[in-house]
Amino acid sequence: MDFGFSDEQELLRAEVRKFLDRSAPLEQVRKIMASDAGLDRSLWGQMGELGWVGLSTPDEYGGSGLDLVTLIVLLEETGRTLFPSPLISTVVAAKAIELAGSDAQKALWLPGLAEGTTIGSFAYLESSDRHDLDGIELRGKREGDATLLSGTKQLVFDTASADLFVVAYRSAPERDAVSLALVEPGAAGLEIDHFPTLDATKRLGRLRFEDVRIEADRRLGEESAAGAVIAQLLDLGALLVTAEAVGTAEGAIATTSEFARQRVQFGSPIGRYQGVKHPLAEAHVDVESFKSLVYYAAWALDEGTPVASQAVSRAKAYASEVLPRIGLEGVQLHGGVGYTAEYDIQLYLKRSKWVRPAYGDADHHFEKLAAESL
Amino acid sequence: MDFQLTPEEEAFRAEVRAFLDENLPPAGERGPGFNQEWDAKVRARGWVGFSWPKEIGGGGGSIMEQVILKDEMAQRRAPALGSCFMGLAWVGPSLIEYGTPEQKVRFVPDILDSKYQWCTGYSEPDSGSDLASLKCKCVREGDEYVVNGQKIWTSIAMWSKWMILLVRTDADSEVKHEGITCLLVPMDSPGIEVRPIENMAGTSMFAEVFFNDVRVPVENRLGEEGQGWQVTVSALAHERSGIAEFHGLMHNLEKLKDLARRCKKNGAPAIEDPEIRRRLLRAEIKIEAMRLNGTRYLTKQLRGEKLGAETSINKLHRANLEIELGEIALEIEGGLGALKVGADAVPDDGRWQHMSMSWPEVVIGGGTPNIQRNIIAERILGLPKD
Numbered sequence A: 001m002d003f004g005f006s007d008e009q010e011l012l013r014a015e016v017r018k019f020l021d022r023s024a025p026l027e028q029v030r031k032i033m034a035s036d037a038g039l040d041r042s043l044w045g046q047m048g049e050l051g052w053v054g055l056s057t058p059d060e061y062g063g064s065g066l067d068l069v070t071l072i073v074l075l076e077e078t079g080r081t082l083f084p085s086p087l088i089s090t091v092v093a094a095k096a097i098e099l100a101g102s103d104a105q106k107a108l109w110l111p112g113l114a115e116g117t118t119i120g121s122f123a124y125l126e127s128s129d130r131h132d133l134d135g136i137e138l139r140g141k142r143e144g145d146a147t148l149l150s151g152t153k154q155l156v157f158d159t160a161s162a163d164l165f166v167v168a169y170r171s172a173p174e175r176d177a178v179s180l181a182l183v184e185p186g187a188a189g190l191e192i193d194h195f196p197t198l199d200a201t202k203r204l205g206r207l208r209f210e211d212v213r214i215e216a217d218r219r220l221g222e223e224s225a226a227g228a229v230i231a232q233l234l235d236l237g238a239l240l241v242t243a244e245a246v247g248t249a250e251g252a253i254a255t256t257s258e259f260a261r262q263r264v265q266f267g268s269p270i271g272r273y274q275g276v277k278h279p280l281a282e283a284h285v286d287v288e289s290f291k292s293l294v295y296y297a298a299w300a301l302d303e304g305t306p307v308a309s310q311a312v313s314r315a316k317a318y319a320s321e322v323l324p325r326i327g328l329e330g331v332q333l334h335g336g337v338g339y340t341a342e343y344d345i346q347l348y349l350k351r352s353k354w355v356r357p358a359y360g361d362a363d364h365h366f367e368k369l370a371a372e373s374l
Numbered sequence B: 001m002d003f004q005l006t007p008e009e010e011a012f013r014a015e016v017r018a019f020l021d022e023n024l025p026p027a028g029e030r031g032p033g034f035n036q037e038w039d040a041k042v043r044a045r046g047w048v049g050f051s052w053p054k055e056i057g058g059g060g061g062s063i064m065e066q067v068i069l070k071d072e073m074a075q076r077r078a079p080a081l082g083s084c085f086m087g088l089a090w091v092g093p094s095l096i097e098y099g100t101p102e103q104k105v106r107f108v109p110d111i112l113d114s115k116y117q118w119c120t121g122y123s124e125p126d127s128g129s130d131l132a133s134l135k136c137k138c139v140r141e142g143d144e145y146v147v148n149g150q151k152i153w154t155s156i157a158m159w160s161k162w163m164i165l166l167v168r169t170d171a172d173s174e175v176k177h178e179g180i181t182c183l184l185v186p187m188d189s190p191g192i193e194v195r196p197i198e199n200m201a202g203t204s205m206f207a208e209v210f211f212n213d214v215r216v217p218v219e220n221r222l223g224e225e226g227q228g229w230q231v232t233v234s235a236l237a238h239e240r241s242g243i244a245e246f247h248g249l250m251h252n253l254e255k256l257k258d259l260a261r262r263c264k265k266n267g268a269p270a271i272e273d274p275e276i277r278r279r280l281l282r283a284e285i286k287i288e289a290m291r292l293n294g295t296r297y298l299t300k301q302l303r304g305e306k307l308g309a310e311t312s313i314n315k316l317h318r319a320n321l322e323i324e325l326g327e328i329a330l331e332i333e334g335g336l337g338a339l340k341v342g343a344d345a346v347p348d349d350g351r352w353q354h355m356s357m358s359w360p361e362v363v364i365g366g367g368t369p370n371i372q373r374n375i376i377a378e379r380i381l382g383l384p385k386d
Helices: A007-023 A026-033 A041-049 A068-080 A087-100 A103-115 A227-262 A274-303 A308-333 A335-339 A345-355 A362-373 B007-023 B034-044 B063-075 B085-098 B101-112 B228-232 B243-262 B274-302 B311-338 B347-358 B369-380
Strands: A120-123 A139-143 A146-157 A164-170 A178-183 A190-195 A204-214 B117-121 B137-141 B144-155 B160-168 B180-186 B192-197 B206-217
Touching (some): A007 A041, A068 A087, A068 A227, A068 A274, A087 A103, A087 A120, A087 A164, A139 A164, A146 A164, A146 A178, A178 A227, A227 A308, A227 A345, A274 A308, A274 B274, A308 A345, A335 A345, B063 B243, B063 B274, B085 B101, B085 B160, B085 B180, B085 B228, B137 B160, B144 B160, B144 B180, B144 B192, B160 B228, B180 B206, B180 B228, B243 B347, B311 B347
Antiparallel strands (some): A146 A204, A164 A178, B160 B180
């Protein structure tokens, strides 16, 4: 019985933390936020070379072949420093190809995704805002051997930097008749809009398809047979977002605690007052708790246990509710300077606005759990 | 990460299960002598004081075995392992660490055999959360200590034969934690008066205890004079995963869901009400988080690390849940939620009414939620002390 990380995993954590502290402190993060694509290609390239982007991609395709439990160590660290990168998007896109792609497709795409030279993104969400198969309405119409895609994907991650979209579409009216296709940004008939976001470290956009032609070698697996894979990708996405949220919550608490130790009012550091202490303690209780839930969910997904999807939903529901609150508390406990652009705490609050809906908000995950439990 | 048990651990789990199959009849089918028989049977197995060393009569169970035993017992809602509750929780561990050989022989076997009850004389009217400020006066006269003062919130004082008592032997000590001494006191000593306190649930579980020139032989001192504070903070390595609490809370939650299926809200089953659904699911997620937090504490213990302030996290969850489950229940009951235990129409024999009136036992008993928050903020987040 052991519900903790191995020495190797802790070593990885230390390495990632050292790398990010040195190369991407918050001053640097602010510079990346101001860039067009919201990405520092050189840092991203280094992370690829270090084997971190392809951490969970099988070794025969250029990855490190490690499990999700190891991957969440990496994400906790990128979350702590609000590191802007298309890591989550690329990992989910690579997983789609790993799960549904042919050997030829894997050989063609996975090495680039693993080393970060190809940035991927999974496009599934549409105007219904549903994070499940019913939400996939983008239409795929067969034309000979090819498929024509028409419809709109919105709130797609990292549209400004992605080189490859994994697109979920509906190939027939039945609920499960969903499919996956690979689409590159330059495809004829595809329009991409990039949205400004509250959290400039996380980019979102819209893909508009009008008869975008998908040749057979760009379809992942048999048509109308991707339901199970898409469900796995949604679980994986929710897991990764929540793992990163652990680091973000801890970063917000650490930043606010440090401020509360320094800031003196009424003759004492404000951290001495229970009005400051107690909300921070509550925040710590919450992050430790959704941390336990996300660790377990990662293990359950690795093991493929039947409860894995529920475990993911518990973690994401908890995080979706508490991270926004932790951000709000952090800004309030900073007082006036919390409202300034200069202080960092506002960046954590903004991140919570991205985390809350990403891969389903609390409401979505509560109702998913209710189907099993109520 | 690995949730597998070793073959030895699996074998122990099977042994506990077999014992329960044989010796634990369903709740409705237990005769009047059941509790006594149960105490004797689990004692014979060495499962009373299971975390205590074998030399002293305990079970010598490893951390993992303790978890397995509690897990199985709690899943089946078995009675406690031994019914000398305070003796097992507080007195025994202190005796094992600080008792003289005579004291150990005199008291430990009786605790393990559930012979009589102990109570703990710690809190005072002016020393609750700030326990170390206690003032109960104690002066040595020859071979005796003379105690004058008052204790309060002393659980089961009226049914106890002995008390483990904290007194102030040095009123001038600069550090308040020093100058405290621990005594073992027979409750029939002349000068002791016990006045039960009625709680808001209408029952009396705790009492005020008054000491008026109570004489206690020096041989009944546990540890040295002035060492009382350390004496009561046991360093025994017992598991703290809280696995039994998890099963208790899940049991209540399942009952609550059942209530929500039976009761109506705005004309529809309460379980279809979006707000009730959310509150039930939020509670379920928190209970699961407690289980997993506890498993992380357990891992730390198994790796030989010491547990610190992190256990306050689950104490806070437990406190919140204890209140929240009762509140959800009364809201589900609607108008019936205003009835008292014993009322004719009260749902589920009034268990929710009882819960909603007795939560302070859990919530206040082991250190109030605000104290837990202070502990987390100061010891984990490094904020300045109050």
